[in-house]
Amino acid sequence: MLIVAHMSFMISASLCFIAGVGIAMFGRRKKTWLKWHKTINSAGFCLLAAGVVTAITNVILSAGQHLAWVHQWIGLIAFLLAALTLFLGFYSMKAANKQAVRAGHRWSGRISGLAVLSALALGLLMIGVL
Numbered sequence: 405m406l407i408v409a410h411m412s413f414m415i416s417a418s419l420c421f422i423a424g425v426g427i428a429m430f431g432r433r434k435k436t437w438l439k440w441h442k443t444i445n446s447a448g449f450c451l452l453a454a455g456v457v458t459a460i461t462n463v464i465l466s467a468g469q470h471l472a473w474v475h476q477w478i479g480l481i482a483f484l485l486a487a488l489t490l491f492l493g494f495y496s497m498k499a500a501n502k503q504a505v506r507a508g509h510r511w512s513g514r515i516s517g518l519a520v521l522s523a524l525a526l527g528l529l530m531i532g533v534l
Contacts, residue, residue, distance in 0.1 A: 406458050406461055410455050410458040411527070413458060414523075415524070416448075418521065418524050420444050452520070475526035482523050492506075493513075
């Protein structure tokens, strides 16, 4: 049952990230784009963290192997990059060198997005959906 919760959290997180990036790319004409971008991506990160917790709990309860396949490694990297992206996004509001921090936020977001989608595809491949 935990694996279903893990999959639900991760798919929901991916959808939040896609929506948050879409708002940042196409919604900048509206005054509230930044508020929505931050809110949706923060919710996505919380869902991602919940997915990580359910995955770890599932492995512990089933006495499985930790980080046994590429999906788990890419998922761990995706989680760490998403945390970095979230940190850089909030830090960019107060940073002295806003341009550099925002560039780092954008690039870590791009890389973490690719990692999240790769881990999602590999996970669906693992269970035979793809």
